[in-house]
Amino acid sequence: MDWDKLRIFHAVADAGSLTHAGDVLHLSQSAVSRQIRALEESLDTTLFHRHARGLILTEQGELLFDATSAMVKRLDTAAARIRDSEEEVFGQLRVTTTFGFGTLWLAPRLPKLYEKYPNLKIDLMLEERVLDLPMREADVAIRLKEPSQADLVRRRLMTVRMRLYATQAYLEAAGTPETMPDLHDHRLICQNTTSAQVNAGAALVQELLTHDVASTLTVNNYFGVLQGVLHDLGIGVLPDYLTEDFPNLVRVLPEVESNEVPAFLAYPEELRQSKRVAAFRDFVTEEIFEHRRRMKAQRDV
Incomplete structure (x- = not known):
């Protein structure tokens, strides 16, 4: 279904008039009318009852308007989130690591991350199989060896024995x-x-x-x-x-x-600017820095 025609249909249904919709869309009344007729033909149905005082949605038109209203609302929300994303961290982040590291080190520390970013949705995938980050099987990986896949941003986290x-x-x-x-x-x-x-x-x-x-x-x-x-x-x-x-x-x-076993954090090059990835990367890096500091303090006692 042609989104441009749906956009025009939504404007007409919202305004109740071809003329008013044309003003909003910066289109002529005839151009708007042609798009509505083409949409009705493609759906093989009538979307508006035409009256001298304006347009009224048919039952089929109301169904379509409900759908386009939901789409517009989601698009407006997405646009607002995009504008706010310079400051806000939200959405799903798929993290893969080994079963041992994920259960014994990472998972117990995640409450701190959620406390800072309550709208983050982490999908923690614990398995020994190395997932393909460039093919987006996961967004971020923590592995106890240097990743060999191309087009990855890599950061060495720590050394394990x-x-x-x-x-x-x-x-x-x-x-x-x-x-x-x-x-x-x-x-x-x-x-x-x-x-x-x-x-x-x-x-x-x-x-x-x-x-x-x-x-x-x-x-x-x-x-x-x-x-x-x-x-x-x-x-x-x-x-x-x-x-x-x-x-x-x-x-x-x-x-x-x-x-020595090197632990690396890696993610695809295309996610270099991702706020979610940056928040997770910085969180893990800070936790490891604090871990090293505490371990050193214990040894120096």
Whole structure:
């Protein structure tokens, strides 16, 4: 259906007169009349009853006017939002990240973001599969490796290492390992080396398993590993960004850790000017800066 004809129909229905609609649209009465006739022909119906004192909508015309009124209202709202978007952050933002980072680090911090931007609608997609940002499968990604896709804006957020943690209760009951071979007498909680995870984490687990660990619990994500550790089941391989939010975790074998894993935030080049993306990017960056500052303060104590 031709939007230009609908626009003219709406103006005529609103004004109740071809002449008055023509004045609003800066068109001649004959031009407006031709567009209305063409629209009626395309719909195979009559939209107006024509009277000497003006035009009255038919039943079919009222149905169409209801639809165009809703469209005009939505367009006016969109235009107002666009004008206000220099100051306002609103609308949907699709964020993708790994299950572990999303559940253990990002989600607990989102209340601060919503408090600042209550009209933001975040669709948080947690999966190990790397979504195609240029094809707009998501708007923003946080990944524990540098994105390889082209036409992306990238920002390195932080460095993560996988380390060994347990609860004090577990260590008091089972003892604290002093060397890697001591892991033989403990239960290791980790991701299976074949499950989706960063290479550095899988490499560390493979190394630990060479020490003839007697008992293991493998989970396909770090949230499950953390739950096992918190319930005193054993020693877990976990990312070091957890230590602030879970201060009861005790690091085991401090010399044992994975290689560095870089965390990157990325989004398509075409969203560089997006207020939603900028708000989320700045929020995550600020949270990580504050996390680093607090961790440094703890180490300096």
